[in-house]
Every structure is written in structure tokens, then in C-alpha cells.
Amino acid sequence: MSFHPLMDYGKSHHQSSRTLADEGPEFTFTPEHLAKLEDICSRYPAERRKSAVLAALYMAQRQQGYISRNAMRAVAAAIRCTTAEVEDVVSFYTMFYQRPVGRHVLQVCRTLSCALNGAERVTEELQKVLGITPGQTTADGEFSLFEVECLGACDRAPVVGVNDHWHECQKPEDARALVDGLKARGAASLTGCHLDKER
Ligand code: FES
Known part of the structure; x- marks a missing residue:
């Protein structure tokens, strides 16, 4: 399965975390x-x-x-x-972390629906805003960024998991506002296209 030439489909969040x-x-x-x-x-x-x-x-x-x-x-x-x-x-399960993560964990879905709707651009913008690459945590411990497989909200792609929430229909240009909102007001900033994950 390869539908974007730049995405590294061989390394998933849980494969890499397993070795660490x-x-x-x-x-x-x-x-x-x-x-x-x-x-x-x-x-x-x-x-x-x-x-x-x-x-x-x-x-x-x-x-x-x-x-x-x-x-x-x-x-x-x-x-x-x-x-x-x-x-x-x-x-x-990608919702379980095997090593310390940031206060806000951003998981960008990279499976088909999200990939076709620009998930890789969302990831690129989040990388620029946060100054980290997928799998890393910011030096201040505020954010971790991962790429994951389908989060189960394919009709609202691209989807970004934010701790216990899904933030849906993300656009690359939303990345700065997403990060700034989480810094300022946490999950309360996730207005509009978001859902709580069921537990
Ligand atoms: S493909 Fe992204 S949520 Fe299903």
C-alpha cells in the first residue's frame, strides 16, 4: 500500500514505540x-x-x-x-504510550481517506509549528506528534487525535491555531469539528 511518495509507511507509532x-x-x-x-x-x-x-x-x-x-x-x-x-x-493500540509523552498528544491519521484529503500536509505544518518530527516530543514537554493508522472517522478526513478527542476535517492552515489553542485553553479550544473518544 503506497499512495503518497513521501510518506514512510514502514514505521508506525506502535512499532517504533515497541522497541523503546x-x-x-x-x-x-x-x-x-x-x-x-x-x-x-x-x-x-x-x-x-x-x-x-x-x-x-x-x-x-x-x-x-x-x-x-x-x-x-x-x-x-x-x-x-x-x-x-x-x-x-x-x-x-496507538492510544497507549510506552514512553513518556507530552501533555498534548497529536496523532495524525495517515490512512487512505486522510491521506487522500491532505493528511501529510497537516503533518508537515504541525512539524513546522512544533519544531519536531513524528515520534518526538517538544523540549517543554507540551506536545508529542505521531502518525497513526485509521482513527475510525474516515468520513471527516483528515483527522487528528488530540489526547482523548478527535479533531476532524483538519486543514494544514489550521495547524497554528490548533497548537496555540491547546496551549492557551487545552481541550476546551477544540470547538467545531471534534468528538470525544468513547471509553
Ligand atoms: S482513514 Fe483517517 S480516520 Fe479513517
């Missing part, structure tokens, strides 16, 4: 998160406790900002599966 998996500091869930996780696990049969893996990973990421290997071990212990099973899930 961060051991991280010691990790234990907060008592509040553990209680909430127990409540979620109780909704499944005891032998299917690991069905709560996505909820557990979201909690770990909310607590630490990313999913280190130590966090994966804590998740595996909490839902009673192997760390390898947890790692498989983390490395599959």
Missing part, C-alpha cells in the same frame, strides 16, 4: 484505581478477569502518563494474566 518500551519507575495502582478496577473485574466471570485489560491500562496511563513495563506488570498482576498478554494489547 520504557522500564519506568516502580508502579502500583492507587487505592482508588484498585477499588475501581476490582469493581470492573467483578462484572466478568472470575476466569475472564483479564477482560478488564483496557480499563486497567487506561487507569495506569492516567496515573503515570504512559504505560511502562512496570505498569504492564502491575496490570497483569491485577487482572491475573501474563505481562506478555498485556504487552500485546499495549503494542496493538
Whole structure:
């Protein structure tokens, strides 16, 4: 699959992050998160406790900002599966970060609908505004930029994931306003074409 001569389709966000998996500091869930996780696990049969893996990973990421290997071990212990099973899930989904990221994570979709509607130009403008390339975080820790595969809003291409939101119908000339708005007002600046991701 190659529909733009300049895009590097061989390097996805999760492939590159997998090789950079961060051991991280010691990790234990907060008592509040553990209680909430127990409540979620109780909704499944005891032998299917690991069905709560996505909820557990979201909690770990909310607590630490990313999913280190130590966090994966804590998740595996909490839902009673192997760390390898947890790692498989983390490395599959681009919404889980395996190393520290910026306060605002921008994920530009580069799959067909978005590519045909100018996603690569959106990425280029974001690179210029932020002074980083995909996979990097700004020195002030404010922004990380990634290219990812389909975010599931193809009819509103090009789409940029902004933390827990989708910002849709992005144009290259919107890049500066998107960054400035996030700096000034965070997610509240995402007016118009945006949706919250379901959790
Ligand atoms: S192709 Fe970009 S959201 Fe589906």
C-alpha cells in the first residue's frame, strides 16, 4: 500500500514505540484505581478477569502518563494474566504510550481517506509549528506528534487525535491555531469539528 511518495509507511507509532518500551519507575495502582478496577473485574466471570485489560491500562496511563513495563506488570498482576498478554494489547493500540509523552498528544491519521484529503500536509505544518518530527516530543514537554493508522472517522478526513478527542476535517492552515489553542485553553479550544473518544 503506497499512495503518497513521501510518506514512510514502514514505521508506525506502535512499532517504533515497541522497541523503546520504557522500564519506568516502580508502579502500583492507587487505592482508588484498585477499588475501581476490582469493581470492573467483578462484572466478568472470575476466569475472564483479564477482560478488564483496557480499563486497567487506561487507569495506569492516567496515573503515570504512559504505560511502562512496570505498569504492564502491575496490570497483569491485577487482572491475573501474563505481562506478555498485556504487552500485546499495549503494542496493538496507538492510544497507549510506552514512553513518556507530552501533555498534548497529536496523532495524525495517515490512512487512505486522510491521506487522500491532505493528511501529510497537516503533518508537515504541525512539524513546522512544533519544531519536531513524528515520534518526538517538544523540549517543554507540551506536545508529542505521531502518525497513526485509521482513527475510525474516515468520513471527516483528515483527522487528528488530540489526547482523548478527535479533531476532524483538519486543514494544514489550521495547524497554528490548533497548537496555540491547546496551549492557551487545552481541550476546551477544540470547538467545531471534534468528538470525544468513547471509553
Ligand atoms: S482513514 Fe483517517 S480516520 Fe479513517
